[in-house]
Amino acid sequence: MMKGEKINNTEGRSVLHTALRRPREDVLMVNGQNVVKDVHETLDRIRAYSERIRSGEITGATGKALKNIVAIGIGGSFLGPEFVYEALRFDSKCREASFARGMKLRFLANVDPTDFYRATEGLNIEETLFVIVSKTFTTAETMLNARTCR
Numbered sequence: 001m002m003k004g005e006k007i008n009n010t011e012g013r014s015v016l017h018t019a020l021r022r023p024r025e026d027v028l029m030v031n032g033q034n035v036v037k038d039v040h041e042t043l044d045r046i047r048a049y050s051e052r053i054r055s056g057e058i059t060g061a062t063g064k065a066l067k068n069i070v071a072i073g074i075g076g077s078f079l080g081p082e083f084v085y086e087a088l089r090f091d092s093k094c095r096e097a098s099f100a101r102g103m104k105l106r107f108l109a110n111v112d113p114t115d116f117y118r119a120t121e122g123l124n125i126e127e128t129l130f131v132i133v134s135k136t137f138t139t140a141e142t143m144l145n146a147r148t149c150r
Helices: 017-021 035-055 076-088 092-096 113-120 140-149
Strands: 068-072 104-108 128-132
Touching: 017 035, 068 076, 068 140, 076 104, 104 113, 113 140, 128 140
Parallel strands: 068 104, 068 128
Antiparallel strands: none
């Protein structure tokens, strides 16, 4: 795994989540591509986009500030973000930080209509950002929830 070898036999690909933890200057070549460089470029874009949302530069379609985020995923694409959220929401530095104050984060990981209702109940659609969390964007349940939200 640490060498980028194709050990995911089901999908015939490398398992590259360890690249997320590697320092920016590391090199891990997979199929002629430095995946560590790619990961850090993506993380930089995510950080910049998140800052634009929190600052109010990016708004909803009607111009209202985004106050709600619904993360849509299943399996690890749901559990990973939820675990991070649960771990950090009680951290004193995170609780004192003003950048996310007033924002709500909810998770949608089940195609049951009750779960959809629970995840979106009371949210103003004009102030809500739906984030699809998926490795391949082919997982049936995740894509069904994405279409439902749309």
